[in-house]
Amino acid sequence: MDLTFTPLDPAAHAEPLHGWLTTDRARFWGMTAHSPAQVRAYLERVDASADEQGWIGSRDGTPLVYVETYDPAHLAPDGSLDPEPGDLGMHLLIAPPAGEPEHGLTAAVMGEVVSWCLHERGAARLVVEPDARNRAVLAKNAAAGFRVLRHVEIPDGEGTKRAALSVCTRADFAASPLGPGATPTAHLRPDIAEQAHRHLIAKALAELSHERVLAPETRGEGAWELAVPGADIRYRFTARVFAARALARRPRLDHPRRGRRTPPRWTCRSSWPSRRTSSASWTISCPPISRSLPPPSRPAARPSMRRAAASGRRPRSSWTRTSHGSRRR
Known part of the structure; x- marks a missing residue:
C-alpha cells in the first residue's frame, strides 16, 4: 500500500474528519457527540500546538487515515x-x-x-497509549511489534482512562508480522503444500475405501488404481489392506432380587476387505459362556421380625413399594 501524508488543514479537513470521529468505531476518541464546530476547534488546537502535529494519509488522492504525532516527553x-x-x-x-x-x-x-513514523519521521521508538478496552487496536499494535510496558491512568476529556502504555522500536517493527522483513505466507511453499496435499489424498482414499464409498482396482501386488468418474484422472498408489476387528461386550444380567442371572453374552464384529477393497461386515454371536452362578443370598430376618411372624402380629417396620419407589413406613 502506498500512502501519501500531508499536514493537517483544519479548514479543509474538519468536515470529513467530523464524519470519521462521530462513528461508533471511533468511540474511544471520545468525540461521537461532537458538532462540526467542536471537531474543527479540536483540530485547530492540534495544528497550533508546538508538541503535536496532525496528518492526513491518502491513497490515490482519497483521504484514508488521520494520524497525530506528538512529543511524549511533553504530553505524556x-x-x-x-x-x-x-x-x-x-x-x-x-x-x-x-x-x-x-x-x-x-x-x-x-x-x-508505523513505517512512515519510524523512517520518514525519524523516530527511534514509537509510543502509544490506547484504551485498555480497545481490543481491536491492541491486537493491531501487537501485530506491528508494540510491547505493553504497563497500564497507566491518563487524562481523557473530563475524566481519565486506563491505557496500555506501549512502545515499538525499529527492530520490534522489523521482526513483527506487519514489518517489512516478515512475509505472512512464507510457510506456504510449493514443496510443503505438495506434501500436505499428498497426505490429505492418501487419508481420503484410505477412509473412503474403508467405508465402501470408493472402490479402487487392484493392479498387482500392493498396487491399486482409482479412476475418477466423468474425468480423465486416475490415482495410482500402493497400499496394504488390513482386517479391522472390534469386540463389544454386552452383559445381560437380570435383577438380583428376581432370583436369576444369565451369563454375559459376547458379540464379536469383524470386517475385512473383499477383492475390490470394499469392507464386508460380519456379526458373529458367540454362545453364552457356561458357568454356574450361585443364587443371590437373602439377608437374614431380624429377631423382631421373626417374633412378629411367629405370633401373627404385623411387624413394626416394613417396606412398601409405590409408584415413586420404595419407602419405609
Whole structure:
C-alpha cells in the first residue's frame, strides 16, 4: 500500500474528519457527540500546538487515515513514561468504509503508518497509549511489534482512562508480522503444500475405501488404481489392506432380587476387505459362556421380625413399594 501524508488543514479537513470521529468505531476518541464546530476547534488546537502535529494519509488522492504525532516527553503524564531520545507518540484513525469493507485494510494501513513514523519521521521508538478496552487496536499494535510496558491512568476529556502504555522500536517493527522483513505466507511453499496435499489424498482414499464409498482396482501386488468418474484422472498408489476387528461386550444380567442371572453374552464384529477393497461386515454371536452362578443370598430376618411372624402380629417396620419407589413406613 502506498500512502501519501500531508499536514493537517483544519479548514479543509474538519468536515470529513467530523464524519470519521462521530462513528461508533471511533468511540474511544471520545468525540461521537461532537458538532462540526467542536471537531474543527479540536483540530485547530492540534495544528497550533508546538508538541503535536496532525496528518492526513491518502491513497490515490482519497483521504484514508488521520494520524497525530506528538512529543511524549511533553504530553505524556508525569511518571507514566521514561522518555528516551527519539521518542515519538502516535494516534491513528482509519476512515470508515464507504462501501464493502476491504479485507486486510487495517493491517496494511497500520504497517504503513508505523513505517512512515519510524523512517520518514525519524523516530527511534514509537509510543502509544490506547484504551485498555480497545481490543481491536491492541491486537493491531501487537501485530506491528508494540510491547505493553504497563497500564497507566491518563487524562481523557473530563475524566481519565486506563491505557496500555506501549512502545515499538525499529527492530520490534522489523521482526513483527506487519514489518517489512516478515512475509505472512512464507510457510506456504510449493514443496510443503505438495506434501500436505499428498497426505490429505492418501487419508481420503484410505477412509473412503474403508467405508465402501470408493472402490479402487487392484493392479498387482500392493498396487491399486482409482479412476475418477466423468474425468480423465486416475490415482495410482500402493497400499496394504488390513482386517479391522472390534469386540463389544454386552452383559445381560437380570435383577438380583428376581432370583436369576444369565451369563454375559459376547458379540464379536469383524470386517475385512473383499477383492475390490470394499469392507464386508460380519456379526458373529458367540454362545453364552457356561458357568454356574450361585443364587443371590437373602439377608437374614431380624429377631423382631421373626417374633412378629411367629405370633401373627404385623411387624413394626416394613417396606412398601409405590409408584415413586420404595419407602419405609
